[in-house]
Amino acid sequence: MPPFPLRCRISSEKWGQRIRCFTRNSQGLEHPAAPVCWSRAVVYLQTHYQDPTLTTAQLAQELYASREHLSRAFKECTMESIHNYLIYLRMQHCRKALEEGVSVLNACTESGFPDYSSFLKTFRRLYGITPAEYRAQHRTMVR
Numbered sequence: 001m002p003p004f005p006l007r008c009r010i011s012s013e014k015w016g017q018r019i020r021c022f023t024r025n026s027q028g029l030e031h032p033a034a035p036v037c038w039s040r041a042v043v044y045l046q047t048h049y050q051d052p053t054l055t056t057a058q059l060a061q062e063l064y065a066s067r068e069h070l071s072r073a074f075k076e077c078t079m080e081s082i083h084n085y086l087i088y089l090r091m092q093h094c095r096k097a098l099e100e101g102v103s104v105l106n107a108c109t110e111s112g113f114p115d116y117s118s119f120l121k122t123f124r125r126l127y128g129i130t131p132a133e134y135r136a137q138h139r140t141m142v143r
Contacts, residue, residue: 038070038073038074038077040063041059041063041070041074041082042085044059044062044063045059045082045085045086045089046089049086049089049090049093049111049112050090050093050110050111050112051112052109052112052113052114053114054086054112056070056071056082056083059082070082087122087126090111090112090113091111091122091123091126093110093111093112094107094108094110094111094113094119094123094131095134097110097111098131098134098135098138099135099138101135101139104131104132104135107131108131119131
């Protein structure tokens with residue numbers, strides 16, 4: 001459990017469980033309730049989240065689906081929007097980078113956030129502290 005207040009609607013463990021649950025069953029086969037486009041969307045997001053220009057419309061175009069259909073199917077399976085999942089992926093990458101000692105600005109850009117100020121607001125809203133405070137907390141825990 002992290003030492004800082006986590007305000008995400010869904011924890012990282014739950015995201016992982018939901019993604020595994022809805023994309024594959026225990027035998028490794030596609031889950032019948034998960035549309036193929038949704039499974040492909042998850043894979044695409046997991047490999048392209050660092051692209052700061054990535055949007056739901058671009059994702060839908062890449063998967064040859066309508067933005068509305070893809071958004072609806074994604075939300076039905078995860079109970080979260082595509083945008084929230086993309087933020088989750090980027091924040092996970094950013095937190096890992098901060099723990100490795102990367103500067104806040106570099107962690108922001110490497111994680112795919114297009115705008116530094118919105119990144120700071122989102123980080124503070126989700127975790128209750130700034131990225132610099134998070135990095136400092138992690139440094140003191142490691143020592």
